[in-house]
Structure formats: structure tokens, C-alpha cells
Amino acid sequence: MQIRNAQEADIPVIAQLWHLGWHSAHASIVDVDLVRLRAPAEFMTRTAAHLEQTYVAVLGGEIAGFFMIEGNEVYQFYVDPAQHGSGFARRMMKEAEARVPASLAWLACSVGNDRAAAFYAKNGWRNVGEEELQVETSEGPRPVRIWRFEKTL
Template identity: 40%
Template sequence: MTTRDQARRAATELSALLAAERGAGLAWQQRMWQITACLCADASDDEALRTARARFEAVYPGLRDFRLSPRADPSAHERLATLTARLHDLLHMPPITLRRARAADAARVAEIWHTGWRDGHLGNVPDELVAARTPESFRERAAARVPDTTVAEVGGVVAGFVMVVADEVEQVYLDAAFRGGGVAGVLLTEAERLVAAHGHGAAWLAVAPGNARARRFYERSGWKDDGDFAYVATGITVPCRRYVKQLDR
């Protein structure tokens, strides 16, 4: 899901929350409708986000101070603050830029890869594989895999990367600080494009069964669970689930 898609969702949810209020709530809801319309317009992502950001900034001081009625459930007040802050952050996020990795990116890729791999795999893969995945192993692999790697930059910082080999989306990792901003969706979409550009009609990837967050992400992105799959990594057999997605070429 792109930053624009996530901003549209946040604006829609905020509009619905404000619509539950009588009186002044309708005026705020109409303002959110206008922001949502900007995000739905037939325009580039950058243009749509820029226009929506300008509209949001025009009402943000008042919206930030807006309070639900005293009779509202306390959780509604918290949700109002959370959604307002999230919409603000999404609309002000720097653009996401994709490019082919360079040798100088290897250290940053290794850092993201090591941290992300442990986050998704500890407790979900054999202990011998965990022992083999040392920080040095990620540095060596990142340097060797530069030709297969595409990185995503946000504000000039490498926020994540994807590695594609033939029809396999081999690695997709994101710095935790950039989660929720649409970077992962942009990377996965680019991986699908690369697989199709290589002449394949479908892409596949392997994911640890216990990596629930990754599995939800792939499923939301249109990937299908194709069943059990034995993935061999560093000579170690790792029980996985195989996910596939049919592609337009």
C-alpha cells in the first residue's frame, strides 16, 4: 500500500469518526471529504499528496484542537488524536525513491537485513540457521548481492530494499523506523515489476510460517499462500510457506 493509499484511508477513517459527532462534526467531516478527494484525484502521487497536504494544513490547527462531545467514548478521543497525527505524518513524508543498489549501499542494506531478519525469524526457524546468520554473514551477503538489489530512499536515507532473482522475490526488508509509510508496498510492487520484466508470468517467495506480520502484508498485497515449502538456506532445510502472485506482462 502506497503512502497515498494510506493517507486516503486515514482521511476516510477520520471523516467517519467526525461524522459521528453532531453539529460541528459535519463541518470537519466535509473538510476531510475534500482532503480525501485530493487523494483520489487523477493525478500523480506527488501532486495528490501535495494538494492534500495544503488542504490539511489549512484546517490542521483547528482540527488538532477539536474535541469530541463529553458523552463520546474515551477511546474515540484517543482515536481522533491518533488518526490526526497519522494523517499529518503521511502527508508530510518525503517522497519514496527507488534505484538500483550501489556498492556503497552494502553496509546499510546489511544493517537493515540483519535487524529485519532477526525480527521476523527468531523462534520461527531452526536454531542452527540463527547461529549461522551472524552480522558478518549479512555484510558478506549484502556486498555479494548488490547486482540483485533495489533500494528505496526516503529523504535521502535508504529505508529498505528488495532482492529479485529470476521469478523469486528473495528478500524484502524495511528499516522499522519507516514502517507504516508505504515503503514496503512500493518495494514489493517494484519486485513484481522486475519479475514480469524478466519474462515470468508469476512471482514467488518463501516466508516462515510464524512470521505473521509478513504473511499479512503479502496477503494484503494480493499474494496467495501456495502451501508448505522446504527452503534450503546455507545447507539447512527451513520449513516455509510458499506464496505466489500472478503477474500482468
């Protein structure tokens, strides 16, 4: 696995991974209005807006995952489903953690996203509670209930 800064040419692949991963993990646990807004075009726009904070994980010459670091937050973290169960996500998380510029990192996990919550806990992240987070959309911020996970690095 190689980690590199995302480039403009990567936007379509990142946006597709993000769109598919987001819908797989969130469509059944968040408000239907948010699901409606999470169309492919929105992921293209969001990926472009966050490109400078985005890293891609390349495996066999192909992008197999990505993460975004914003301040001390692992803002987004998605892995190609073909890599699930392979240990790839664990290695990618170590790379993401190494790029957080603070000793205390955090990430948001939508309440009900049990698979992701279990992954974070298995990798040393601690669920410190539930809160409401305003997420960005093309129609302005929307509230989502999240579990806040933290980890001392």
C-alpha cells in the same frame, strides 16, 4: 521514494537492515543453529554476493528498504522498521513486482512469520502451501520450513 540499483557503498546499510529485520522476524521461529549463523558478518557477505540483484528504496536521501530479485523470485524484501505502517512497504512491493521478469512471481515466507504473511496476502500474494527450502549460510545450506507465496503479475 526512489528505487535504484544497489551500489557497493550501500552494502553496510543493506546488511544492517537485513540483519536487524531478519532477527526481528525469524529468530524466534527458526532453528537456533540458523540464528547463530545469522551474524552481522554473514549479512555483509550475503549482501555483497547478491548485490547485482539488489535494489534500494531511498526516502529523504536515506535507504529505507531493499529487495532482491532472483529470476522470478522476490528473494529478499526488508523495510526499515521506522516505515512500518506508513504504506512504504506496499509501494516498495509494487516496485519489486515490476522488476520480476516473469508473469508469475513467487517468494518464500518462513512458517510462523505471520506479520509478513499477512502483508503478502494483503498485497495480492497467494499462499500456495508449505515446503522445505534450503537457505544459504556460511556453513552450507540449511533447511527452513516456508510458506510459498505466488502472484500473477
